[in-house]
Amino acid sequence: MTVANGRDFLAIPGPTVVPERVLSAMHRPAIDIYSGSLVATTDSCLADLKKLFRTAGDTYIYAANGHGAWEASLSNTLSRGDRILVLESGRFAHNWGEMGVLPGLDITTLEGDWRHAVDAERFEQVLREDREHKISAVLVVQIDTASGVVNDIPRLRAAMDAAGHPALLMVDCIASLATMPFEMDEWGVDLAITGSQKGLMMPPGLSFVAAGVRAKKAHASAGLRTRYWDWTMRDGPEHYMKYCGTPPEHMLFGLRCALDMILEEGLDAVIRRHELLAGTVRSAVTGWAEGGAIDFNIIEPAERANSVTTVAATGGQDCARLLAFCENQCGVKLGITIGDLYGKGFRIAHMGHVNAPMLLGVLGVVEAGLQALDWPHGPGGVQAAVNYLGEHLAD
Ligand SMILES: Cc1ncc(COP(=O)(O)O)c(C=O)c1O
Numbered sequence: 001m002t003v004a005n006g007r008d009f010l011a012i013p014g015p016t017v018v019p020e021r022v023l024s025a026m027h028r029p030a031i032d033i034y035s036g037s038l039v040a041t042t043d044s045c046l047a048d049l050k051k052l053f054r055t056a057g058d059t060y061i062y063a064a065n066g067h068g069a070w071e072a073s074l075s076n077t078l079s080r081g082d083r084i085l086v087l088e089s090g091r092f093a094h095n096w097g098e099m100g101v102l103p104g105l106d107i108t109t110l111e112g113d114w115r116h117a118v119d120a121e122r123f124e125q126v127l128r129e130d131r132e133h134k135i136s137a138v139l140v141v142q143i144d145t146a147s148g149v150v151n152d153i154p155r156l157r158a159a160m161d162a163a164g165h166p167a168l169l170m171v172d173c174i175a176s177l178a179t180m181p182f183e184m185d186e187w188g189v190d191l192a193i194t195g196s197q198k199g200l201m202m203p204p205g206l207s208f209v210a211a212g213v214r215a216k217k218a219h220a221s222a223g224l225r226t227r228y229w230d231w232t233m234r235d236g237p238e239h240y241m242k243y244c245g246t247p248p249e250h251m252l253f254g255l256r257c258a259l260d261m262i263l264e265e266g267l268d269a270v271i272r273r274h275e276l277l278a279g280t281v282r283s284a285v286t287g288w289a290e291g292g293a294i295d296f297n298i299i300e301p302a303e304r305a306n307s308v309t310t311v312a313a314t315g316g317q318d319c320a321r322l323l324a325f326c327e328n329q330c331g332v333k334l335g336i337t338i339g340d341l342y343g344k345g346f347r348i349a350h351m352g353h354v355n356a357p358m359l360l361g362v363l364g365v366v367e368a369g370l371q372a373l374d375w376p377h378g379p380g381g382v383q384a385a386v387n388y389l390g391e392h393l394a395d
Contacts, residue, residue, distance in 0.1 A: 004331035011362045012335040013145045013175060013308040015197040015204050016352035018254075022201060025257035026250045033247050039239045041256050042247065048259045052177055052267065053192050053210040055184035060209045060234055061255075063248040066174045069193035069207035070099045072229040073170055074137075077191065077215050079223030080104040082136040085167065087123060088112040089151055090144025091339040096172060097139055103224050108135070114147045114340055117303040120159045127163035136218075137168040142176040145198075146339050148310030148347065149298050150180065157188045168215055174198060174207075178262055179274040179307040179351045184210055191215040196251070199274075199307065201258045201352045206251050271306075276392055277350045277359050278306040283381075283388040284363045285311055288370060290378030293317055297337075297345060307351035310337060312344060315376060319346055322369045329372075330365040356389060 010017060031038055042061070049059040062068045073096075078084070083106040086097035090112070097107045110126055112118055118140060127135070138160070143150050153171055160169060168190040173182055177192075178199035184192050192210045196202035211219070211231065219231055227233060228244045239247070262270055282296075282304060289295045293315035298304045313319050319337070323346055326332045335347030348366070350359055363385050370377040 002329045004327075004329055006331060008331045008333065009358065009362065010333050011349050012333055013198065013347055013349035013351065014195070016201065016349060017354065017358070018203055019201055019258070019261065019353045021261065022254045022257045026254040028250075028253060030249060033249065034239060038247060038249055038252065041252050042239060042242055045252060045255050045259060048263065049208055049210065051263070052259075053173075053184045053194075054182060054186065055192070055210050055212060057184065057210050057212040058216065058231070058235065060211070060231060061243070061252075062207045062209070062229070063205065063243060063251070064207050065204055066172075066193070066195040066207050067099065068229075069174075069195065069209050070096045070172070072209050073191055073193055074100050074103065074105065075222070075224040075226055075229045076211070076231050077168060077218040077222050078105060078136055079221070081106060083108060083134045084137045084139055085110060085126065085135045087118040087138065087140040087151070087156070089116065089118045089141065089149045090114055090147030092141045092144050092146065092172060092174070093139050096141075115297060115299050117149050117151045117300070118156060120152065120155045123156060124159035124163050127160060127165040127167075130165065133166055135165070135167045137170055139170050139172070141172040141174075142182060143180070143305040143307055145175040145308055146310070146337070146341060147297055148305050148308050149303050150176070150305045153182070153189065154187045161188070168218060175305070175307050175351070178267065178270055180271055180305075184212065196255065199351050200255070201261065202251070202254050206248065206255060273355075274306045274351065276389065277354060277356070278304070278309070279392065280356070280359060280385045280389050281309045281348055281350050281363065284367070284385040285309060285381065287379075287381035287384040288367065288377040291376035293370070293375040293377055294345070297341065307349065308335070309348045309350070310341065311346050311348065312341070313346075317373070317375050319343060321373055322346060322366075322375070325369040325372055326365050330368065332362055332365045334362075334366070360385065360389075
């Protein structure tokens, strides 16, 4: 028996739901790539991306997924043999660091345990021990999409300042931009990246880099520069070279529309919506967790992300069955857990084009699944989620 027929719902943490308005904006004929409105679209997107990153630095648009932005960040600022310090708190900073293997970077990792944010005190200690300042750049994610952790970027910056360490601070905001506060300039972040397919409500395929003054200075002597990713090339006046080739124009039509939607709602309101929806999910998980079969992967409540909740199946239940129930019988595709957590839980995304009915629907389906599969769980998860939302939306 199934009640899945109707509109499927994608609750994986990227790609996320693409609004009809964005899809419609992309559904149009190609236009000239050398002059006219596309040039203005590029200029306005680059300018509006600065508003999202909250920087006066330079922004770049790549026809690439997030791995492309990772490569752009390293190749534009570093040279063969430079040391980078990866701050592990899940999967993605580690993978970013791996992008440095083939170009010949020297990678060291401050290991984490996937259930906590990066330990700022241990980080500061590592920096203090680097007396010769061999570390050129520090790589950290703001939200790790695998573990569901949020790292405290101002706290990490403070650790660098306290240690008097000059390394560049590079932050991956792929799962966090436009879902929680990020203040690139105010927080002293030298370089930040994001992708199109999560909080920005676009299909996958574009990624973005914001470079501050210190990153641009490092660029001047970077030995890993290659023509495709090169900022100098893209800083020039020629529109075609801002993409090192044919602009991905339909993606740009979509991006323009998605940025309009974010700015019309207001960045602060978008972030507040994400906070409320994250709180709604957490209320449900807290309720379910009373039964003992599931719990939050991230132990400290303050370290749980606004954009994705990673739920651990602590009772050893078969998560594939729950995922299959939600998808096949109810039409909701939840995220699998990945990397070290593979098979040990599930992820609920709450980022991008998501509102209360979408999310309450997902939570209702998960609770139905817990019941159908007889997983020991507290019975009041969805009720707690509804209560949370009602309380927080009351005037
Ligand atoms: C935090 C984070 N960084 C980087 C990436 C890699 O992005 P992509 O898969 O677009 O290359 C992802 C993908 O999910 C991510 O969540």
